[in-house]
Amino acid sequence: MKKRHLITALIICLTAFYEGVNAQETNKNYDEKLAKELNADEYGMKTYVLAILKTGTEKSLSKAKQDSVFRGHMVNIGKLVTDGKLVVAGPLGKNDKNYRGIFILDVPTIEEARKLVDTDPAIQSKLLDADLIIWYGSAALKETLKIHSKIEKRSH
Template structure:
């Protein structure tokens, strides 16, 4: 008899527990065409590579040489954007870790990201160094570039 009460109690608990779990619902705003264009998974996410730019080992360049290298750095950023490989770039504030900026690259592997950052004159000249990390984020991130061009009064 005791076993029967335990079994019944267990069944009630399990029913209450599983009945209380809400199944994941489909998003009513889901746009399948846009999701495919952005290579989004079922959660609207995708894999990118986060590049953390750091102060490099080169310290002997003149101001003119540094300016020239950073002009090439900015040109390279523009090329990566045009090629659809760079979705976010920007400098970081002063910090004690020598972090200088970030890129979010629209590639799925560290190897592909390495090939892209190796085209940067600031990396090539060792003025900057880079750490590359896989990052999983919103596939909609790429859409910010379209919006940015509408709010940017002056370009670099």
């Protein structure tokens, strides 16, 4: 008889736990139209690819050629933003890993990200290389570009 009561109690506890997990409330601020526009899942998240840019293998380019390549790098960043593929980019501080910067690309696969990164003159010239990693983050990240254009006093 004790065993039967124990099993019943366990079933009741598991049922209560399961119902508690599934009883999540819908966000009062939820905007279905915006969520769909940003390809958000039910948590407001989506898959991106994080590119960690690091020092490449090319060490012999002249200063003038490096400057030219990095000007092309900046132009390429602007094109990727305009095309809606790049949502975050920026340099990293000095570090012992030779990491130089990051991109967060609005694509769902490493293969698509590789094609985009390979359009960069700094990657093409091997001044930079990129490690690509799937990243799951807020679908609202793309909205920061609209805000940034309102707060930057000077453009690059």
